[in-house]
Amino acid sequence: MSARQTVRVELGARSYDVMVGEGALESAALHLAGLCPNGRAFLIADRIALAHHRDRLMATLEAAQVRPEIIEIEGGEGAKNWTRLQQVTEALLEHNIERNEPVIAFGGGTIGDLAGFAAAIVKRGTRFIQIPTTLLAQVDSSVGGKTGINTAQGKNLAGAFHQPALVIADTGFLLSLPRRELAAGYAEIVKAGLIGDHALYERLEEAGSQALSLPYLTGFIAASVQFKADIVAEDEREAGRRALLNLGHTFGHAFEAEAVPGTLVHGEAVAAGMVLALRYSERIGTAPEGSAARVARHLREAGLPTGPRALPGGPYSAERLVERMDGDKKNSGGAITLILSRGLGEAYIRPGADRDDLTAFLREELHDR
Numbered sequence: 001m002s003a004r005q006t007v008r009v010e011l012g013a014r015s016y017d018v019m020v021g022e023g024a025l026e027s028a029a030l031h032l033a034g035l036c037p038n039g040r041a042f043l044i045a046d047r048i049a050l051a052h053h054r055d056r057l058m059a060t061l062e063a064a065q066v067r068p069e070i071i072e073i074e075g076g077e078g079a080k081n082w083t084r085l086q087q088v089t090e091a092l093l094e095h096n097i098e099r100n101e102p103v104i105a106f107g108g109g110t111i112g113d114l115a116g117f118a119a120a121i122v123k124r125g126t127r128f129i130q131i132p133t134t135l136l137a138q139v140d141s142s143v144g145g146k147t148g149i150n151t152a153q154g155k156n157l158a159g160a161f162h163q164p165a166l167v168i169a170d171t172g173f174l175l176s177l178p179r180r181e182l183a184a185g186y187a188e189i190v191k192a193g194l195i196g197d198h199a200l201y202e203r204l205e206e207a208g209s210q211a212l213s214l215p216y217l218t219g220f221i222a223a224s225v226q227f228k229a230d231i232v233a234e235d236e237r238e239a240g241r242r243a244l245l246n247l248g249h250t251f252g253h254a255f256e257a258e259a260v261p262g263t264l265v266h267g268e269a270v271a272a273g274m275v276l277a278l279r280y281s282e283r284i285g286t287a288p289e290g291s292a293a294r295v296a297r298h299l300r301e302a303g304l305p306t307g308p309r310a311l312p313g314g315p316y317s318a319e320r321l322v323e324r325m326d327g328d329k330k331n332s333g334g335a336i337t338l339i340l341s342r343g344l345g346e347a348y349i350r351p352g353a354d355r356d357d358l359t360a361f362l363r364e365e366l367h368d369r
């Protein structure tokens with residue numbers, strides 16, 4: 001497996017590279033210089049990631065002759081709210097950012113989503129660069145241009161599509177990442193396999209506990225990014241097929257919205273959500289019996305929760321979860337749309353879920369098992 005790979009996201013004039021692997025940061029210096037015509041950039045940085053990797057980051061910016069204005073933010077879901085959005089947006093305006101001067105997100109998915117949304121609205125859109133520092137952000141959130149914040153009503157309910165001009169996914173940043181966060185990111189890699197890449201899913205199972213070690217990870221990160229890039233190139237704004245990337249998220253986002261704040265991380269909610277999506281698919285007869293159990297076993301080995309009762313942040317109520325699902329962005333005609341499965345590696349979009357059956361299903365999952 002090679003140490004560095006580049007995946008191209010093909011979006012016409014807005015195409016961009018995702019540079020993956022150890023040393024991707026240093027090798028991107030020239031590219032960065034080209035994206036900072038005034039020698040200035042606006043670094044919206046996760047406080048912890050910056051504390052670990054400041055010297056490396058600053059050395060590369062210096063090599064690119066870029067002077068950063070640094071805005072430090074606490075990572076976590078607490079970053080994705082109206083207050084932080086206002087703070088970041090006003091800070092950028094205070095610095096009188098110009099449209100071709102990049103906002104650089106340095107951190108996990110929460111920093112990327114917040115910074116990207118600010119970049120999308122400041123002066124109606126400024127250049128944006130992602131330097132993801134969590135596994136989750138490297139395999140998923142830094143690619144594809146979804147940006148946004150949470151609202152009182154739920155996850156990611158205000159936002160914009162705003163593609164980055166460059167993504168630098170340097171695996172060296174993952175060395176300081178806590179094990180729990182590594183596992184959370186792994187859930188989104190498994191998701192890619194489950195949606196449409198059965199061979200990837202099998203490789204993950206074969207790798208077992210090794211999958212999360214760095215030599216394996218670069219290949220798995222690049223595979224997940226390539227998988228997502230192909231879908232985004234085909235359906236940038238989720239008019240259809242892109243909704244498949246929401247496997248596990250209709251349930252997962254409901255759990256996140258209901259969880260005690262600060263207790264549940266996105267990848268864990270997605271892991272449990274994917275197992276529920278598979279179990280529900282078995283219930284309605286579209287996925288073969290045993291699919292959910294097989295995936296649950298694999299996720300559990302990676303240290304992820306695989307059912308609602310094991311999920312941090314509860315206890316959860318079936319009725320309240322379904323109410324949250326009523327607000328999901330994929331819904332139409334007042335009915336809940338689910339992403340379900342026909343088997344490992346074949347997800348599909350199912351509009352018009354039976355609300356009563358869904359509630360009964362969740363009640364059973366929460367109490368009877």
Ligand SMILES: NC(=O)c1ccc[n+]([C@@H]2O[C@H](COP(=O)([O-])OP(=O)(O)OC[C@H]3O[C@@H](n4cnc5c(N)ncnc54)[C@H](O)[C@@H]3O)[C@@H](O)[C@H]2O)c1
Nearest residue numbers: 048049075076108109110133134136141146173176177266
């Ligand atoms: N836009 C998208 O397409 C998309 C896709 C998937 C997920 N998301 C969003 O991403 C968010 C989750 O992202 P996340 O899992 O990266 O969480 P996160 O941004 O909260 O980061 C997780 C934790 O790791 C810390 N951290 C970050 N980098 C570190 C490093 N290198 N070393 C040590 N600690 C580090 C952070 O401070 C934080 O405490 C959710 O809000 C989710 O909705 C968005």
Ligand SMILES: O=C(O)C(=O)C[C@@H](O)[C@H](O)[C@H](O)COP(=O)(O)O
Nearest residue numbers: 140144146155156242245246249329
């Ligand atoms: O990029 C996408 O499309 C995804 O659905 C990726 C998800 O992993 C991610 O969590 C995304 O933020 C969810 O999007 P949302 O539209 O359901 O808020």
Ligand SMILES: [Zn+2]
Nearest residue numbers: 188249266270
């Ligand atoms: Zn996700």
